[in-house]
Each structure stands twice: as C-alpha cells, then as structure tokens.
Amino acid sequence: MSKNILFPFTAMSSNDPAMKEVARHFKKAGANVVQAEVNPAIRRTSGIAYREIHLSFTDSQIVTLRIKETGDIYQVLLNKKVVPIRDQDDHSAAIKEVAKLMERGRAAFQRKLAKVRVALPSSVKTAAPKMEALLVQRRDSLAAEIAAIDSELEALAAG
Template sequence: MGALIFNFEDLCGDVAQQSLSKYFQGAGEQLVQATVDPQIRTSSDIAYKTVDLAFADGQRLTLLVKESGDIFSVLLNGKAFPLVSQDDQEAAMSELVKAMDDGREAFQAALAKTEAIVPATIRMSAPKVEATLQARLMYLNEAIAATKAKLEE
C-alpha cells in the first residue's frame, strides 16, 4: 500500500487541500479549487466525505473518500470513472492524473463546442455601440465630402 495523501480526519480543513494541491502539482496538474463537504454521508453502510476538485484546464474531479482514506467512487467531469486501485491512494491518484491527461484533448474540444448562454438579466450594449459608431461614420463621411467640396472651390 502506498503512502497516504490524506486521511479522513484531515478532510475537514486546509490539510487536505494542501496535500492534494501538492500532489497534483507534482503530477503536472494545476489544482485551482478543492472543496471538502464536512458532512459525513453514508451509502450502503459506507461512511464517506465528498471532495470536489477543479483544475486550471476546466476539468473537475469528485472523490468519495471512505473513513479508511480509500477513494471508493470517482466522478471525472461529471461521469463515473472506475478505479482499479481503490485501496491505494497513490496508485488511485496516478490513475486519475493519467485519465485526465488522456481525456484532456476531447474535454477541451467538447468545452469549445458548448455555447455560452447569456442570462436575460444581462443586457448587451453591442447594438447600441454599433449604432453610435455608424452615426459617427456617417457624420465623418459628410464632413469629408464638405471638405472636398470646399477644396474644389
């Protein structure tokens, strides 16, 4: 069994975020946010805490960590990801980093295809700016024509 990256008791404070950030930085990933749900949940008689991780490239990981410190369930970018090495934190984290690296290109392509939805409460000033610029262009064209006519006289 590999060295523990974090344990269940550490998941309530900054210790987990620091150790996860240190681990992922060493693996070449930039962790920008780590959120640990302090509430202990249970599923099928397994007590766990949820750890949400966000990375600089937009990818997200959700880890469900048992009391033993083992990761028993993972969501990678919202999809279930099966872990081979559930009982070894270091091997499990290596699996996750490899999966993120392997899927980065496809994830970025999918992210680029998504259309940004602007909320109705946000007003865009582009039409107003365009109308102002067109009015100014018309004024400048008239001024140029007047100057050319004066020059010809």
C-alpha cells in the same frame, strides 16, 4: 512515502495535511489544483458512508474524491462521471492515473465548455443592437455615395 493517504474522516477540512499531500501528488503528476473544498455533509450510498472532496484544476476540470469512514478513497468522479481506478490500494498511483485521464480527456472537455452558451444577466446591457443599427446606416450612406460617384463617372464618360 506511504502508499495510502489516509484522511481524518471525522475532522476532515481543507487544511488537513492529507489535502496538501493530494494537491502535491496531483501537481507532481502535471495537474495543478486551484481549489480544494471538503463537503461537511456525510452521505450514504449502498451502505457506505462517505464524505466528498472537490478539487478544481487550472483547466476547469473537477475531480471529486469520495472518502470512506476508514479514510480511504472509495470512489473518484471526473467531471461528474464515475471513473474506474485500477490502483485503488495505492493512492499516489491512483492520483497519477486520474491525472492521465484528465490529460486524455482535456480536449473533449474544452470543446464541451466552448459549446456552452452563457446567458448574460438582464442588468448587463450590450452595445450590439446599437452598433448593428449604426453599421447598417453607414453601409446605406456608403452605398448612396458609391451610386452618386458611379453616375458622375457615367456622365464624364458620356460627355
């Protein structure tokens, strides 16, 4: 097994053997890749040309690998934040390191996802307003029945 996984920069696609090897290394490290997608656009930052590979995992975390023209991993983004990697020259060790970072930050990431409010589309109608009106009406009718029974009990106790 080689230390580095070299990506074919010019012909990078989701079906490359390198992509399958990355998914296999992540699975071995305990993080299952659900979707792997290669961005076809070549980007440039600080004089370095790179392409991005987006990996989605079962817990909704996203890892983006930025690949240089040489086929090496240039930068890693975990949930859209740049993550420093200690083992840059050993890709399998770097993948294990990223998987550990994902595990360590999973609880905070899940809390953050739980706080996000998603607005329903206007075409979706909920029964909540009707249900609330129905429950208020039922509460009022039960209160009236309880008041009637209380008055009847008072009449029986007095008589």
